[in-house]
Amino acid sequence: MGLFSFPFLSFCLFHLKCHAASLICYWKSTALFVMERLKHLVPDELKQAIAGSTCETLSVTCAGLLEFLLPLPEFQQVISELTDLEIALCRKNESRALDLKLQGNECFSKGNFTQAISFYSQALRYAPLHTESKDLNLVATLYVNRASSMHKSGLLEECLRDCNRAITVKPNYAKAWYRRGKVNESLQKHKDAIYDLEVALNTETTTSGKKSINQGLEILRMRVDSASMVEPSEYDVEVKDAVARDVSTLCVEAPTKGRGMASPNDIQPATLIHAEDPLAAIVTKPCRGTHCHFCFNGVPADSVFCPSCIIPIYCSENCLAQSTGDISYSNSAYSLARCNLSQDVLNHVADVISENGIRCKGVPEHKHECGGAHWTAVLPTDVVLAGRIVAKEMEGKRLSGVNYNLIDSLDLLHHYELVPPNERLELHIYAIVLCYCMNSYYKSDFQSTEVNISQLVLLLCLIKINSMAIVHVSSTDSLDKILSPSINVKTSCIEQVRVGQAIYSTGSLFNHSCQPNINSYFLSRTLFVRTTELVPSWTPLELSYGPQVGEMDIVERQRLLKEQYMFICECSGCSGLNFSDLVINSFSCQNSRCHGVVLENITLKILEDNSVQALVGASLVSNLLLPASGSDKSIEEVAHKLFQKSKIGSCIHPGCCLNCNAYLDLDSVNANLSEATLNMTRLADSLDRALDCLAKIKSMRHQHSKTVAQAEDSIAEIFVNNGNLEHAIKHCKMSIQILEKLYHPNHIAIGHELIKLASLQLSVCHAASASDTIKRVETIFSLYYGAHAAKLFPYVNMLRQQTLDYQTSCNLRISA
Structure with missing residues (x-):
């Protein structure tokens, strides 16, 4: 029996068609299933040769494995399952889209607009772009239906964007113009609203529809005539923070670390020294349904989808275009010029339709993966990222006509010789599978040869060592809970989410230190690097690859760095x-x-x-x-x-x-400590018993251990949930004092903890204390993020404003 038996495929197809979310479990299990089955088939003699392979013999072992796998029916079926578009599991599906549309209509009729938006979004994920039924374009209809749901939910800007999308797909769609007009009226953009309703009136085909639109248009015109029409201004505030012009960074050789980055100049703290977009990037699998697959920001309610498959989700047309190429819509042949519209209105129509006409600025990173084949969903993230690097290099080769070595062109280290022998077979198999997946798109331009396969093996090693996790900072609590004194505040409100993985050509050259002197962070997919202390000239510029002094002990740091990056720090x-x-x-x-x-x-x-x-x-x-x-x-x-x-x-x-x-007696202490720690996590509703557990932990762990800091933080949260914010503040401060000993007072980890403290202080109206705490937060965040801190942590400014408002009201009461 082959790798995928017919009953197994039938089971998967049945469940995959039910909902996109059901893909996730299948993708994860299939990747492991594929790898383990193929590894099991390889004979021991070939396994030993691969385990002992070097860079010089890599092409030989790749050729040997390819020669063995190629005749196997199991291997051929794996490649067919992953690449054959005729049986692709991630294709568009009109019937599925129509079913979801009906479910959305049912929710809308019951007033459940949030659920309706979800169903319409799923329908858009499955809906083929070029589908006409009874002169109604399915995609345009779904956009208008979702826009109506968002209008009812008060999401006006999102509603407006969906109307624009429907109009771009079908310019003579009266319902889209009418809905757009009503939204612009709500936004007090009266001129645009009148234009929209005029177009809706002239494209509506039913008498009753024309009558309804005309009544709304007349009422709007009367309202505008009776008042001065001042359109609201729109401001797009952009935080500017340029790389320092008087600072240059150079790649230098370090005695113990090889290549690294340094500067011939002294660099002041908080100086932005580097900004870079990735060579290639990919969203992490846990974030596939919640974050844009191009910019990695969270997707809004009016998310957009790939026009050719159901995998990616995007926050805007711009990100869709950059990832897949030009946006192409099947516009209706109906000419709006035939309607009795003024030139101003026709210009308005042209502007609305052209808003979504965005062109790709670089190599579309998803284009070679598209069409419905699900290899990008099944294979590990590292492997798919390798495919994107290959696609970019292939496009460069096509434009320049130069045939060059992939690994040499990247100029990054791979350290294949340090890969554990038991992991080399897996690299070989993934490289062969990826080579055939890429060949399904590029055909003869990227053949499955031992040279290309060996290059992919080294590329996978390179990605393991050089790729960076794109981390976005988010709040685990809604902003109103952080800011409102009337609502209990959670003691943990900041978290870092790993949303993507990327290769940065220059960013990868910065070496690691467990006590870094620079900080890296991300806005969208762009990497920024900033100094966090005075860095003398020619001092290595080093960031943290994850482990830091204060976060974990040296044993754990060394273990993680050895496993992930293959070096002893x-x-x-x-x-x-x-x-x-x-x-x-x-x-x-x-x-x-x-x-x-x-x-x-x-x-x-x-x-x-x-x-x-x-x-x-x-x-x-x-x-x-x-x-x-x-x-x-x-x-x-x-x-x-x-x-x-x-x-x-x-x-x-x-x-x-x-x-x-x-x-x-460590055995006895460990047993008592485990019991106390476990009980504390279960006693959120029993304050006295939780305090007893804290006392036991503090009697066993050193007063400056991280376990005590975490226990103090947990007690603070229990006090918050019990409404005793004064005691919560006390324990929050104790936790911070320990962390200041483990890190240092101006470490970014302290800044995040101070956010909790400031929100608690505001909740009990300790404005002066909150003001001092917020000043410390702003100092730390400015050191690590410069002017970008305001964009990354907008609630800090809001906390500051709330503190000022409270102090002002107190002063007014005193003066009165």
């Missing part, structure tokens, strides 16, 4: 003894008069080079160089024994205090 944060590394996951000493730390499962011993080597089990993790002189007093306080070289071998053991050498 030797940054300043990993080559010295950090206070946070000692206390972040430590236990407290059983001696109540001692502030020392007790470490778990870690053996420390002094080496001849005056360094401390941390061992977890039997594997080397890192070298922690002891301060030569002037050691940190906080480190000495919690780890006094580290500075007594004569006793280090006999006194430093798991469970022993690093300050006084008192012993702690």
Whole structure:
């Protein structure tokens, strides 16, 4: 039996046609199913050859695997299932669109407009663009139906955009012009409203419809004549923040890290040093239904869809055009010029229709994936991103006529020799599958040869090391809850969402540090890099790849960096003894008069080079160089024994205090700690018991451990839910004080926590305290985001304004 049996396909087809959301589980399971089945078929001898392959022998192993897989019916069926447009699971489906339209109509008739919008959006996802039935274009009808639902829901701007889309698809659609006119009337754009209703009147074919439109038009004209018609102005405020002109960054060779970025000039804090759009980018699978597949911003109610398949979703015509190419609509042959319309109205019609006529500025990144074939939905994100890079390079080759090596042209490292041997077979198989998927679009221009396949293997390695996660900052609570003192405020209101993955040609050259001196962030898909401290000339400009001092201990940082990026970090944060590394996951000493730390499962011993080597089990993790002189007093306080070289071998053991050498029973403490931590998560409605759990945690964990900080934050949220905001503020401050010890007072993590504190302070009308807290937030955010902070965190300005309003009202009451 083949990889996909007929009953399996029938089951999938049945469920896939029910709703787009049902695709997600299928996509994830099928990717694993494809890989594991193909891996199982490969003989052991070939597996061993691939596991031992090098860059020099890669083409040989790729050729051998391709020669083995090509005759297999299972492999041929996999490729057919992924690329054959005749059985494509992600094609448009008119009958499905009509069913969803009827469900939307039913919700609309019952007044459930939110649900109606959802059904109409799903119908638009499935609706073929070129479909005419009884002189009604399905896509145009769905846009108008969704516009009507949004009009009823008060989403006027979104409604207006949908009317424009319907008109662009079918310019003589009277209902679209009428709805647009009513929306412009609501927006007090009276001139546009009159023009819209005039077009609707002249394109309406029924007598009753003409009568209704004419009555509305006459009433609007009378209203305009009786009042001065002043159209509201529209302002598009753009936050400008240019890369500093007097700062240049250069690619240099670092002794221990290879290529990196540095500047020949001193760079002041908060200086924007780099901005870059990606070479290629792709939305993450969890965000496929909620974020635009081009700009990665959240999609509005009036989202738009790919005209040829049901996979992507976009926030606007502009993003649709950049991703798929030119927007092409099947306009009606009906000529509006035949109608009795003035030249002004005809110009107005032309402007409305041309609003959506946006052209792609670069290589359409989704075009080669389109048509309904679902390989982009099934294969892992890294593999699909590799396909987009290939597509861009193919287009460059077509325009220039130059045939060049893909990996050399990217000029980024791949480190194939560091890939674990057991992972190389998977890379080979994915490369072969991707090669055939790309061949289904490019045909003879991209043949499935061992050279192309080996290039794809290296490209997948390159993406693993060099790709960056596009992270957007969002609030987990609605803005009114953050700002309104009358509503309980959640203590966690900021989160970072990984919405995309991208390759940045220059951005990838910035090296990692667990104590970075630059910060990277994203507006839409554009990468921005800004200094967070004074950086002397030729000092390496380094950002965090994820792990940071204060966020996790050195053992965890080293493990993650080795697994993801295949290097052992030797940054300043990993080559010295950090206070946070000692206390972040430590236990407290059983001696109540001692502030020392007790470490778990870690053996420390002094080496001849005056360094401390941390061992977890039997594997080397890192070298922690002891301060030569002037050691940190906080480190000495919690780890006094580290500075007594004569006793280090006999006194430093798991469970022993690093300050006084008192012993702690780790098994017993761990059991009690797990119980207390688990109970705290279950006791949101029992404040007294939750406080008991907090006391137990604080008696076992070191006072500056991250566990205590998280427990204090949880207690603050419990107090919020119980309406006791004063106590919530107290525990929120305690949590922040611990984090300030683990990070530093101006770290961005502290800024996010201060947002919680400021919102709580405003909720209890502590305007002066809130004002001081907000000043700290603004200082930190300006350091990390510069002028972009206002765009990324608009609620900070709103918190500031609410504080000023409250202070003003207090002053007025005092003066009265």
